[in-house]
Amino acid sequence: xxxxxxKLLVLDRRWIFLVIGLVVIIALVAPCTTSIGITTPVQSFxxxxxxxxxxxxxxxxxxxxxxxxxxLEPMLRAVVRHAFLNDVQIIATAMLIQAPGIAxxxxxxxxxxxxxxxxxxxxxxxxxxGKDWVFLGFRAGVAAVMLGIGEEIRNVYPTDYYGTYLxxxxxxxxxxxxxxxxxxxTVSGTQIPESWVMYAGGPSGVPVLVGVTAVMAPNFYAYLQxxxxxxxxxxxxxxxxxxxxxxxDGMATKGMIAQxxxxxxxxxxxxxxxxxxxxxxxxxxxxLSVQR
Amino acid sequence: xxxxxxxxxxFVVGLFGALSYFIMEPVIQDLREQMxxxxxxxxxxxxxxxxxxxxxxxxxxxxxxxxxxxxxxVAILSFLSMxxxxxxxxxxxxTLFRELxxxxxxxxxxxxxxxxxFFIASASFRxxxxxxxxxTLLLAAAVIVMLGRVLDFDWLSGITxxxxxxPNGAAQRGIIIGVGLGMIATALRIILGIERxxxxxx
Amino acid sequence: MTGGVRTLAVAxxxxxxxxxxxxxxxxxxxxxxxxxxxxxxxxxxxxxxDQPNDSGEQINxxxxxSIDDPRRGRGRGNVVAYHILRKPAEVEGAEFVxxxxxxxxxxxxxxxxxxxxxxxxxRIGASNGTSIHYxxxxxxxxxxxxxxxxxxxxxxxxxxxxxxxxxxxIYSARKGKELFIRRIAGLDAVExxxxxxxxxxKPILYVSGLSSMADVATIASVNILGQVARKAAIYEIRLIVxxxxxxxxxxxxxxxxxxxxxxxxxxxYNSNDIFxxxxxxxxxxxxxxxxxxxxRPATNFYMGMFxxxxxxxxxxxxxxxxxxxxxxxxxVQIPFFITACDYCIMxxxxxxxxxxxxxxxxxxxxxxxxxxxxxIIGALILxxxxxxxxxxxxxxxxxxx
Numbered sequence: 001x002x003x004x005x006x007k008l009l010v011l012d013r014r015w016i017f018l019v020i021g022l023v024v025i026i027a028l029v030a031p032c033t034t035s036i037g038i039t040t041p042v043q044s045f046x047x048x049x050x051x052x053x054x055x056x057x058x059x060x061x062x063x064x065x066x067x068x069x070x071x072l073e074p075m076l077r078a079v080v081r082h083a084f085l086n087d088v089q090i091i092a093t094a095m096l097i098q099a100p101g102i103a104x105x106x107x108x109x110x111x112x113x114x115x116x117x118x119x120x121x122x123x124x125x126x127x128x129x130g131k132d133w134v135f136l137g138f139r140a141g142v143a144a145v146m147l148g149i150g151e152e153i154r155n156v157y158p159t160d161y162y163g164t165y166l167x168x169x170x171x172x173x174x175x176x177x178x179x180x181x182x183x184x185x186t187v188s189g190t191q192i193p194e195s196w197v198m199y200a201g202g203p204s205g206v207p208v209l210v211g212v213t214a215v216m217a218p219n220f221y222a223y224l225q226x227x228x229x230x231x232x233x234x235x236x237x238x239x240x241x242x243x244x245x246x247x248x249d250g251m252a253t254k255g256m257i258a259q260x261x262x263x264x265x266x267x268x269x270x271x272x273x274x275x276x277x278x279x280x281x282x283x284x285x286x287x288l289s290v291q292r
Numbered sequence: 293x294x295x296x297x298x299x300x301x302x303f304v305v306g307l308f309g310a311l312s313y314f315i316m317e318p319v320i321q322d323l324r325e326q327m328x329x330x331x332x333x334x335x336x337x338x339x340x341x342x343x344x345x346x347x348x349x350x351x352x353x354x355x356x357x358x359x360x361x362x363x364x365x366v367a368i369l370s371f372l373s374m375x376x377x378x379x380x381x382x383x384x385x386x387t388l389f390r391e392l393x394x395x396x397x398x399x400x401x402x403x404x405x406x407x408x409x410f411f412i413a414s415a416s417f418r419x420x421x422x423x424x425x426x427x428t429l430l431l432a433a434a435v436i437v438m439l440g441r442v443l444d445f446d447w448l449s450g451i452t453x454x455x456x457x458x459p460n461g462a463a464q465r466g467i468i469i470g471v472g473l474g475m476i477a478t479a480l481r482i483i484l485g486i487e488r489x490x491x492x493x494x
Numbered sequence: 495m496t497g498g499v500r501t502l503a504v505a506x507x508x509x510x511x512x513x514x515x516x517x518x519x520x521x522x523x524x525x526x527x528x529x530x531x532x533x534x535x536x537x538x539x540x541x542x543x544d545q546p547n548d549s550g551e552q553i554n555x556x557x558x559x560s561i562d563d564p565r566r567g568r569g570r571g572n573v574v575a576y577h578i579l580r581k582p583a584e585v586e587g588a589e590f591v592x593x594x595x596x597x598x599x600x601x602x603x604x605x606x607x608x609x610x611x612x613x614x615x616x617r618i619g620a621s622n623g624t625s626i627h628y629x630x631x632x633x634x635x636x637x638x639x640x641x642x643x644x645x646x647x648x649x650x651x652x653x654x655x656x657x658x659x660x661x662x663x664i665y666s667a668r669k670g671k672e673l674f675i676r677r678i679a680g681l682d683a684v685e686x687x688x689x690x691x692x693x694x695x696k697p698i699l700y701v702s703g704l705s706s707m708a709d710v711a712t713i714a715s716v717n718i719l720g721q722v723a724r725k726a727a728i729y730e731i732r733l734i735v736x737x738x739x740x741x742x743x744x745x746x747x748x749x750x751x752x753x754x755x756x757x758x759x760x761x762x763y764n765s766n767d768i769f770x771x772x773x774x775x776x777x778x779x780x781x782x783x784x785x786x787x788x789x790r791p792a793t794n795f796y797m798g799m800f801x802x803x804x805x806x807x808x809x810x811x812x813x814x815x816x817x818x819x820x821x822x823x824x825x826v827q828i829p830f831f832i833t834a835c836d837y838c839i840m841x842x843x844x845x846x847x848x849x850x851x852x853x854x855x856x857x858x859x860x861x862x863x864x865x866x867x868x869x870i871i872g873a874l875i876l877x878x879x880x881x882x883x884x885x886x887x888x889x890x891x892x893x894x895x
Contacts (some may be wrong), residue, residue, distance in 0.1 A: 013414035020413045035444045040454060055600050067401035067776040070804070071856050098774060099391045102387055141335035143708060144328040151325055152606060157331075162384075174596045176606050179545075179554075189405075189800050190775075191705075191824065194351070200476075202894065214441070215408070219826040220410050221456050222464040260442040263410065267435050269417045278419050305665070314650050316640045320609045321549040332743075335706075342740030343772035360788060380574060397774075404776035408802055411809045419833040438798060463590040463824055467841045469872045473656070473867050475710040475729035477860045480660050486856045489743060490707075 005276035006157035017270060022283045023265045024046050027258040034257050042241040045209050048170055049082050052182035057089035057147075059177060061186045065096055068189030068213050073106065074252035075211040080110045080133075088172045088182065090133040092155075098137070100138045100161065107133055112220025130169050131237055132194065133245050137161035142192060146199035150177050159216035178204035183230070187211035193220065207231075213239065299485045346371065358450035433459075533625035535571045537618045544633040545655065550610030556602040557629065560620035565599040572622040573598040583613035583634035590617055590631075595652060596833045606638035638803040648786035648792060649894045655870070660863035666670045667859025675858060680837035681850050682821055687761045687817045688725050693791035697732035698722070702746065702808065703798020703822070704738045710845065712742055715750055715798035717848035718821070722795065723753035727762055728765025735768040736785060738778050743770045779803035796820040796835070798845065808834035821847065 050157060060066055060079065066071050083090050092107060094100045110126045118125050118173045127133070136157040139145045147155035147232060154166050174180065184206050186196045193210040201208035205229035207223040214235025233239055236259050239252035305327070312324040350364040380390045422428040433455055440452025481487035521573050537557040545552035555578065562569035576599055579590040596603055596642065608614060619626040667673055686720070700722060702715040719735070726733040737743035743879040747768045754763035771781045774856065783806065794811040796818070804820075804827040811818050812834045820831035821839030831838045839847060842864070849857030883889040 011417075013417075016414045016417055017410040020410055023407075034442070036442075037444055037446060037449045051380065055602075065775055066398035067405035067774075069398055070402050070406070084372060091353070098397075101383070101390055105394065108385055139332060141328075141332040142706075144335070146332040148325070148328050148332070151321075151328075151487045155325065155329070170597060173594075174600055174603050176604050180604060191799065213802060216826055218456055218460050219464065219824075222452075222468055225457065225461055236429075256442065258378045260293045262413075263442045266413050266416055267438055270411065270431065270435065273417050274422055275418070277423075309655070314643055314646050316547060316549045316638055316643050318549040318551065338740040340740075341744060341852055342770040342773070345737075345740065345743060346772070349766065349769040351638075356776055360784075363784070386740040395811075400775065401776045404713060404780050404806065405802065407806055411805045415809060415830070415833045467823075467825050470864075470868065471840040471845075473864045474823070474845035475869075476653070477660050477864050478710045478713060478845050480657055481664075481857065481860050484664070486660070486664060486860070487713075487717065487848065489749065489852075490713050493747070 002279060005279050008272060008276040009280060013172050019269075020262060020265060023152045023261050024258045027261040028254075028256075032257050034260050036237065036240055036244065036256065038245060039238075040246070041232040041234070042238050043231075045233055046082070046245045047243060048183050048209060048230055049079065049088065049105050049185075050086060050208055052083070052088045054087050055089075055174075056180060056182040057091050057101045057171065058095060059091045059178075059184045060184050061093045061095055061185050061192075061260055062099040062106070062182065062191040063188035063190060064102065065098040069102060070255075071213050072187050072189065072211060072237065072239075073102075074250055074255065075242060076106050077110055077217075078239055078242045078246060078248065078252070079185060079187075079211070079233075080106060081114065081248065081250075082242075083112055084110065084127050085246075087132075089131075091153075091172075091175070091181070092133060092252040093145075093149075094136075095188075096190070097138055097140075097187075097197075100135075104135060104161065104211060107135055111193075115252065117226040130164070131171055134160045134169050134172055142195055143199055146195060147159075147203075147224040150203055151195065152176050174252040178206040181206055183207045183209055185211065187233075189216060191216075191219075191250055193229070194223075197223055201228055213248070225281055275282060295488070297490065299488070300364075303483055303485060308478065373381055495616075502730070506522075514651055531568075533627040534620040534665070535560045535569060536627040536629045537576060537620050537780055538629065540616065540629045540632050542614070542616050542635040542637050543760065545604070547640050547643045547645060550637045551606055551608050553603065553605045553608050553614060553616075553637050554602070554636055555616055555618070555632075557618050559599070559601050562620065562622075562629075563598050563676045573620045574623045575621045576600060576603075577621055577626060577628075578603055578605070579617045579628070580614050583615045587712050593636075595621070605890050608636060610639035612637055616805045635698065639732045643841050646894055648891055650768075658861075659870075660860055663863035663866070664856055664859035667862070668856040670855070673847075673855065673858045673861075675850060675861060678839060678843055678850055680821060680839040681765040681847055683817075683837045684722065684851070685725070687795075687819060688722070688729055688731060690817055691731045693794045696707040696792035697789055698726060698795065699785065699789070699796070699811075699816075700733060700735045700795045702737070702742060702798075703733065703800055704803065705799035706739050707741050707745060710800050711799040712739075712799050714847060715821075715846045716745055718795075718797050718851065719746060720749045720753050721848070722849040724757055725749040727754045727757045727759040730762060733767060734785065734789065734791065736771045736782055737769065738771065738773060738779075740792050743768060749791070757886055775801060775803055776806075779806045781808055786814050786816070788809050788815055791816050794818045796822070796831065797839070797847075798822065798833075801826050805830040805834060811835075 001027070012043055049058065062076065080090060092103050094103050111129070111133070114127050145156050157164050157166060158167060176218055178184065178200055183202050184196055186193045186208065189212065193208070193212060196208050200206055208228065208230050209231045211222060211233040212235070214237065217232065217234030220229055224232055233242055236252050236255045240256045243250040244255050312320050317349065347368065348419045350367045354361050354364040354368065374389065374392065377392065381387050381389060383389045416434065420434055422431050436448070437452050440448045475493055482490070507758055508742040526633070537560045540555065540557040543554050559566055560573050563573040564571040575595045577592055578594045578596070580593045581588045581590045593605065593607070594603065594883045598806060614635045615631045616633045617631050637694060688698065700719055703712055705712045707713065723733055735746055735750070737746060745764055751763050751765070755759055759848060771778050794816045796807060797820070799823065800822050804822070808818060808820065808831055818835035819837045820835040821844040822828060822831065823841050823844055825841070828838060829838055846861050849861055878889055
């Protein structure tokens, strides 16, 4: 037994990789479900979108790359869907060069999904580009872009992603800067949300809502407490809470099962590592005292 | 002279940047807006600089056939083909560029990111040992947060949120205040021309 | 004409006269609908207000929607747009000019094209596409330019106070005042790490983070690179610097070149070893991992701003057996670096590194100033905590507009 534990202490990390990989695959394939509670940052995020004024759009900045997409896409879909269902318009921007492709795909897919659902349910409503959302694309220079939108959005984005002048986009007719928006939502695996707080939320007072990867989430609790960030979705967990608030069974709810089992597996590994550490250490101590 | 001109530019622009936050005079605000436009233009130009370096670096390794030069060929070919496809057929939804982006780049980058899960597992296995009082505290907090994030027990979620908001928030804030002051100090040293290493040399 | 026909004719005439009148006569919550397309009812309660704390270019307008606006769901619902008309209030003979229009349902507008310190009046017209019904002109309002942002006094005082402290200590250091700086193990280890690379005859890898030159962490990293390059030039160690940002690359080339020149080894400088990789986060991590596995550097430096790739880099580096020294102000990444690296420079220690390594008195003076600023902030936080039990005015002093 002791030998086994000693081996465990110097376990080749590839064994850990293998176990984690297997657990993820099994959890995703197996027909399990999980339930989760709602945390305050997610509730605040949800409430702000839910209560947004209809003629004051929400700026959603897709500040992510393909790498963090699997973790962040569920929350983007949930937020965009929620806004559309509440007749809240979306101004979409991208602060990273890889983001426009992702942003466009998500906006188009959610639009199509909802339009199909409306049709199936016989609801006389259609989500339309230009009326319900406008996609402005990427501009280089994060801080400069954010400050520029604070002055006049047309200076930074004279046209949308497809070359239409903002003055010709129906929903942009009366939108000039952050004062004309209900909130700024930024979804990112980087430090960009801090820039939104500094350059958008700080100067204009517009609520900044952030969606971040689980790894980055602890970084932003200080901003949540000061109110500089009005709400936060942290990783898959945050997204699944949001989906639960929307009563929508989306990607995050499914992904949470894998996350649950991986966390449990890591905790088991940590506990086993500690047992092995204490057992072998007590053995060493005894041996030292015998030698003396 | 070569050193003086950049220092003067830094001083003037730095001071102007700070003042324009407080002074709302139309002239100042207009100039500020202009400067933000210049900043965006410079940022766009930098992309060209990057591309030149990328091509030179990989091209050199490829022509010299250094070990692993096949990867350099792949890098250059990928860059050129994506640029060509994007320029010729566009980059909108439904184009070949978008197909390649969605079906090649996205999964490749997601794969790199997902490695993090494996590395976190192996690193936490190594690091979270109750070697001292502090390490035990860290270990306990880690286990509680990890489980509290996924299990639906109100009391566990409550403790998790408390750990994240109170001790974590306090430590973060301490570091953020220090970092903020450090930033002001560094910015001031640069504006005053005391810190010049970024210009090359002392 | 029979009596019956005459009665009918009179009734029709009366009805013809009454119908348009009836259109405006409310019966409870409902309207009687007209047979003809009349202009919609005008918007009410139009208010024009100066945008506070701006440079005098914006006036904000708000109004109650016309009763015939479709959004109100009551009247004729025939409003399609609101026309915004403006005229300078103090120019004689000036007329109202259409400046913009917004779609039905909008109850507000920001006019961003005002001349600073000019008085204007506005009228809002509800349009059904063919005819318009205008509101009364608003009171005249001046688009005042404010020289100073009235809600930022506190920030200015804070900046002046902290800057004053820093400048004072920087210049007192110039006068030759001795300043103490505590040991920073990670920076002391730089020498040891370089020595190891020399013995092994292997290169050093320097990663300056994944941010731009606008980030103070990157500037600090570039400063440290200057010091590292100086030593690398003396020991004749190859220095590999893969860059994430093209501007950072250009700066780093200059810094390393100057360092080699300074120690009299310009011949050893190789610009090809400082190169741009990619601006894609994980492609960059993959490339740097590849360099680590192929070149097997003796020492890896990770200095600057890092994100989720930190552990991927540091774990791979650890598996190659390199000595690793990390430094970042990205709080979330510090635990990862502590786990996988031999030394970790935390938070503001990174900014202090340049001063620490060069021992330049002027730079050290800045650190002393920072400490005093921290002391003041700590005291203010304490006062804030105590006063918050009784009143909020003290905390409100720190709200920035």
